[in-house]
Amino acid sequence: MTVEYALGQPTVGQEELDAISEVFASGWLSGAGPACLAFEKEFAAVAGVDNVLTTSNCGAALHLAQLVLGTQPGDEVIVGDYTFPATGHSILWAGAKPVFVDVRPDIWSIDPQAVEAAITPRTVGIVAVDPFGQPADYDELRAIADRHGLWLIEDAACSSGATYKGRQAGSLADIATFSFHGRKGITAGEGGALTSPRADLVAHARKLHTYGIAPAISREGSSTLPIPSFDEAGFNYRLSDVQAAIMRVQVRRLPQLMAARTRAANTYAEALGDLDLIELPTALPDRTHPWQSYVIGVDPSLDRGKVALGLRARGVGCNFGTYASHKQPVYGFEGTLPVSASLFERHVAIPMHANLTEDDAVQIAGIVREVVTSADVRR
Incomplete structure (x- = not known):
């Protein structure tokens, strides 16, 4: 069987290859380097927030979001059911229980009425998914979250460039998470990002995404020999600078x-x-x-x-x-x-x-x- 029309296909070319060559020439190929920092600033304009962290994938961003928002074992998190299971998995990774609720029949995103009905004394937050990129009902969800003292995450895995009532995907919740997988609108093959209006949440996520210390680039040019101290167990959730260089071209496209x-x-x-x-x-x-x-x-x-x-x-x-x-x-x-x-x-x-x-x-x-x-x- 010959596939004449592919289900998905990236749009990449010489510009991306040239960007990779620049990273090779720089000598910094590893994660959380200059290309990552540059892409974070550029993606901030897409997401409508000042605070962006690149990650190895969207699942990593979702996990970091759970952790920096304080999700604990025994907590319950309400999540829209129609989604790739990375959304629910991220709640399990934090030791909490995903409470799936039904979705709207027309746009397939989480039904605000179902959210309200699912809240219990153990509920700490809501994860809304933007199915295939179209944002969920964030005004209604924000009102529910504020009324019950809950946090709100936007799973914007598919939503680069989307808007909701004139506001950009990435700015619609306490934290948003994006994917740059090969079938996404902009892609480096893999990769992700975490965005937030709150600088403190992104700063904490940045620490956790590098094993629990500040990324190495923060020590570049120091006149001393700074030796980081680990006071919190983190993860290796960094995006490589090779991928970030590709993403810098993709975001311009x-x-x-x-x-x-x-x-x-x-x-x-x-x-x-x-x-x-x-x-x-x-x-x-x-x-x-x-x-x-x-x-x-x-x-x-x-x-x-x-x-x-x-x-x-x-x-x-x-x-x-x-x-x-x-x-x-x-x-x-x-x-x-x-x-x-x-x-x-x-x-x-x-x-x-x-x-x-x-x-x-x-x-x-x-x-x-x-x-x-x-x-x-x-x-």
Whole structure:
């Protein structure tokens, strides 16, 4: 089987290679160096905050967020269920219990009413996920958090460049976390960032992300021989300067990359909007959707697995959307969250990246139409 249309594809080229060469020439390839500090300043403009920390991945950023916000064993953290399990895992890593709640059926983010109903005396915080990049309902979530004395995290893994009511993703909660994985809107293959309006939280996270001491670059140029002292156990969660150099180019590309993805999303919507057998994603007018993925819901009368195989057989890369986390055995969740469970069973991600041309999107939409209207994919 030949994949003609890849599910995801990075947009990289000579500029990224030149940036890597500059890092090689500098002699500083390891983590938390000059390129990381430079990228942090540049990404701050995207996130709408002054305080940014680069990390090895978004999972590391989520874990650091839990720790610096004070999550303890025995605590409960409410989290939107429709998400890759790194979100729930980060709560387990802090020794706490993730309490999954259902999501909105239209934009798939955490349902504020479900959050309110799940609060107990052990609840310490809320993690809202921005599904495939579109921000959750942060005004409502902030009001709930403030009313109950809880902290709020934005899992913005897919949200570089997104906005909510004119405010940038990364500035919508006490802490936000981003991913620079290969399928994200901007990428170094791997990597992440933690952002916050609060300098104290990011300073603490910076210490923890380097085993519990200040990064080595803070001692560069010292006239003495400073020897750090470890008073807190931390981790090796640093981004390398090679990756940061790539990200510096990628963040400059971000407006063009988002515009290309938006054109592809609009083409899909126009080409498939009349098809009753699939449900297209909703983009709310008060938010900027960065279209990290384009996910469609197949009608219950169709076999989602057969749809995926049909697409792949015709050269269209695809996958399921993301996880109904409560259904994963690691969490031991009892009961069901019907909206998230339904999305998990019906969603199919089709190609979305900035290299798609309008003709590509038209051709892919035609193949989707051919597959879902075929008798071969009926249950």
